[in-house]
Amino acid sequence: MTGETDPEGDGGATDRSPLDVANPDEPADDYSLTELLAVTAAREIDDGEMAFIGVGMSLISGVLAKYTHAPRCQLVTESGYVGSRPPGVVQSISDSVLGVDSLVATDQMQIFVDNQRGLFDVGIIGAGQIDKYGNTNSTVVTGAEGTYENPKVRLPGSGGSNDIMTSCGRTIVMMRQRARAFTSELDYVTAPGYLDGPGAREELGFPGGGPETVITDMAVFGFDEETKEMYLRSTHPGIEVEEVREMVQWDLNVADDVGTTPVPTRREVAMLRTIDPTDTVLRDTDRIYEIEFDEWADTMERNWKRLMQMEDDE
Amino acid sequence: MSDTHDKTQTLQTAISDHVPDGASIAFGGMGGRDPEAAAREIIRQEKTGLRVVDDARTTLFDAMVGAGCVDEYVGSWVGTSLISQGHNVRRAVEEGVPKDLTMQDVSNFGSSLMFFAGAMNVPFVPTRSMLGTDIAEHNDDIEVIDDPFGSGEPLAAVPAATPDVAIIHVQQADRYGNAHIYGNTVNDHLKVRAADTTIITCEEVVPSETIAESPELTKIPFYTVDSVVEVPFGSHPWHCYGHYYADLPFYREYGLRSQDYEEFQDWLDEWIVPHEEYLENVGADRLARLEELEQTINGGKI
Numbered sequence: 001m002t003g004e005t006d007p008e009g010d011g012g013a014t015d016r017s018p019l020d021v022a023n024p025d026e027p028a029d030d031y032s033l034t035e036l037l038a039v040t041a042a043r044e045i046d047d048g049e050m051a052f053i054g055v056g057m058s059l060i061s062g063v064l065a066k067y068t069h070a071p072r073c074q075l076v077t078e079s080g081y082v083g084s085r086p087p088g089v090v091q092s093i094s095d096s097v098l099g100v101d102s103l104v105a106t107d108q109m110q111i112f113v114d115n116q117r118g119l120f121d122v123g124i125i126g127a128g129q130i131d132k133y134g135n136t137n138s139t140v141v142t143g144a145e146g147t148y149e150n151p152k153v154r155l156p157g158s159g160g161s162n163d164i165m166t167s168c169g170r171t172i173v174m175m176r177q178r179a180r181a182f183t184s185e186l187d188y189v190t191a192p193g194y195l196d197g198p199g200a201r202e203e204l205g206f207p208g209g210g211p212e213t214v215i216t217d218m219a220v221f222g223f224d225e226e227t228k229e230m231y232l233r234s235t236h237p238g239i240e241v242e243e244v245r246e247m248v249q250w251d252l253n254v255a256d257d258v259g260t261t262p263v264p265t266r267r268e269v270a271m272l273r274t275i276d277p278t279d280t281v282l283r284d285t286d287r288i289y290e291i292e293f294d295e296w297a298d299t300m301e302r303n304w305k306r307l308m309q310m311e312d313d314e
Numbered sequence: 315m316s317d318t319h320d321k322t323q324t325l326q327t328a329i330s331d332h333v334p335d336g337a338s339i340a341f342g343g344m345g346g347r348d349p350e351a352a353a354r355e356i357i358r359q360e361k362t363g364l365r366v367v368d369d370a371r372t373t374l375f376d377a378m379v380g381a382g383c384v385d386e387y388v389g390s391w392v393g394t395s396l397i398s399q400g401h402n403v404r405r406a407v408e409e410g411v412p413k414d415l416t417m418q419d420v421s422n423f424g425s426s427l428m429f430f431a432g433a434m435n436v437p438f439v440p441t442r443s444m445l446g447t448d449i450a451e452h453n454d455d456i457e458v459i460d461d462p463f464g465s466g467e468p469l470a471a472v473p474a475a476t477p478d479v480a481i482i483h484v485q486q487a488d489r490y491g492n493a494h495i496y497g498n499t500v501n502d503h504l505k506v507r508a509a510d511t512t513i514i515t516c517e518e519v520v521p522s523e524t525i526a527e528s529p530e531l532t533k534i535p536f537y538t539v540d541s542v543v544e545v546p547f548g549s550h551p552w553h554c555y556g557h558y559y560a561d562l563p564f565y566r567e568y569g570l571r572s573q574d575y576e577e578f579q580d581w582l583d584e585w586i587v588p589h590e591e592y593l594e595n596v597g598a599d600r601l602a603r604l605e606e607l608e609q610t611i612n613g614g615k616i
Contacts, residue, residue: 056396078422079345080497080498091395091560092345092346092553092560093344093345093346094344094346094347094497094500094555095346095553096497096553096554096555096556096559096560096608096611096612097611099497099555099611099615105497105498105499106498107426107500107501107502108369108425108501109426109429109501109504112423112426112443115423116441116442116443135447139419148452149417150407151407154392154403154404156391157389157390157391157417158420159370159390159391159422160390160422160423161421162421162423162443162444162447163423166442166443188448188452189447189448190448195446201446204442204445204446204468205442205467206442206446207442281396283397288562289397289570291563292563293563293564293600297603297604300607305610
């Protein structure tokens with residue numbers, strides 16, 4: 001019961017630089033903090049793992065991992081696809097690019113049954129708010145006056161995030177570090193982190209290990225093994241520890257050896273931009289809001305062909 | 315029950331026959347193979363008081379909410395797309411515009427399980443999902459129980475969903491309702507079994523011989539189906555695996571124009587029209603290009 005399949009039959013090729021990039025393993029000079037967020041999350045997926053990913057940033061990280069350091073990881077999506085190698089950005093959870101090279105096309109019930117059985121190694125989710133125990137909220141922001149029924153802001157809801165956090169081997173949370181996102185009191189607990197502290201997950205019999213890493217556009221956080229509290233592991237280049245602490249409502253612990261997040265390689269940045277040529281996911285630009293239909297279609301198709309050719313070449 | 319007679323109808327008749335005001339409905343697909351044309355017909359026929367019992371919903375649900383068709387939603391996720399929020403859903407929940415929308419949250423597995431329980435004809439099924447969170451706390455229909463066999467393990471009991479109508483879009487079906495689904499199935503095979511009545515819309519009505527050539531693709535059998543409607547491009551602006559790719563610039567425009575309630579009324583006037591007219595307005599060249607795109611990635615799979 002592992003993800004150690006080798007459908008490509010190439011033993012897991014590791015030397016992948018078919019994109020025309022000079023010095024692909026050198027650190028990139030030109031990248032955004034959202035690109036760093038995506039690359040850092042991709043690096044959390046190990047080669048050969050079963051990686052359960054949602055829509056948007058988590059999917060682009062999964063696709064990036066598959067095209068770079070983890071060619072034998074198998075992507076799992078809740079709509080029913082397993083093992084896809086989408087040749088581009090995934091717009092929605094049943095995006096037909098997930099049909100490309102997929103090994104399994106099943107239903108949502110089966111995917112979550114397998115998840116609850118403990119068959120998936122790592123999950124990646126997004127969230128609107130998070131607390132120090134890694135519990136997340138993606139359902140409602142109630143504000144001072146509001147309630148669940150009459151919230152200040154209605155967010156999209158759990159999707160699969162609750163199920164992934166409950167049962168995946170470990171979970172990576174990707175978020176934008178907005179004001180009040182790292183809160184001392186969640187308005188609503190959508191997905192379970194360590195709940196109210198050590199032992200709580202075990203008491204409820206959760207199959208999964210819970211949140212392991214939180215990655216934002218400012219920093220990377222881990223969880224203390226004893227206290228289960230979140231701590232600062234590294235800040236992104238150019239971001240100071242104090243700047244991160246100011247964005248966190250509780251008194252944030254900082255690792256003794258707090259470091260700087262490793263920067264992306266030139267290959268990773270080039271691959272990310274090839275996967276999402278219209279900037280649909282990371283949106284460092286407004287390109288996706290301005291592009292006309294014909295140019296959008298031509299751009300998508302050109303890059304799909306490039307990445308599918310790359311698959312064929314291996 | 316639903317036997318082997320010709321169940322083909324027009325879209326207009328299928329919706330007027332099977333979707334009364336106040337009905338509870340589950341829609342198929344999920345950001346891909348969504349029955350968008352059927353939902354637009356529901357809006358066009360000005361249905362009201364609907365209860366949508368579902369999983370994750372995108373543009374079709376947001377548009378029905380903005381048009382005032384829906385009073386209540388039970389499900390796992392609402393939005394429109396990666397590049398836009400569900401503005402109509404937010405307006406309805408936060409401001410009661412055009413009217414209040416009651417929300418009842420479940421997780422995605424929870425939504426599969428409520429249809430599974432409905433399809434099994436049992437009151438509930440248990441899961442470990444949702445325990446310890448506010449989903450179980452705020453959803454009065456979910457009960458946390460102890461394992462009746464005495465292990466001491468807590469479980470969340472997810473109640474059965476038995477919607478009045480399931481509306482599912484597929485690639486092909488015969489006139490009796492045997493429906494082939496290519497690619498992923500999401501929860502569609504469960505929704506048709508949990509629902510009292512099922513409408514299948516499809517890209518193409520095919521002879522039963524074509525179904526019989528690949529019976530393993532028949533995820534929805536005739537005996538769960540009451541109505542079959544041929545609706546080419548019935549999922550536009552979303553994908554229909556093997557047929558056409560999603561029209562991102564179209565649903566981007568939906569997202570932008572639904573930000574403001576007045577502007578959304580103009581969008582409704584422009585796009586809530588009979589399906590044939592809708593396709594003419596999208597344009598044959600554009601639809602052909604979406605087919606080409608899908609051929610590039612999944613050509614030869616149907």
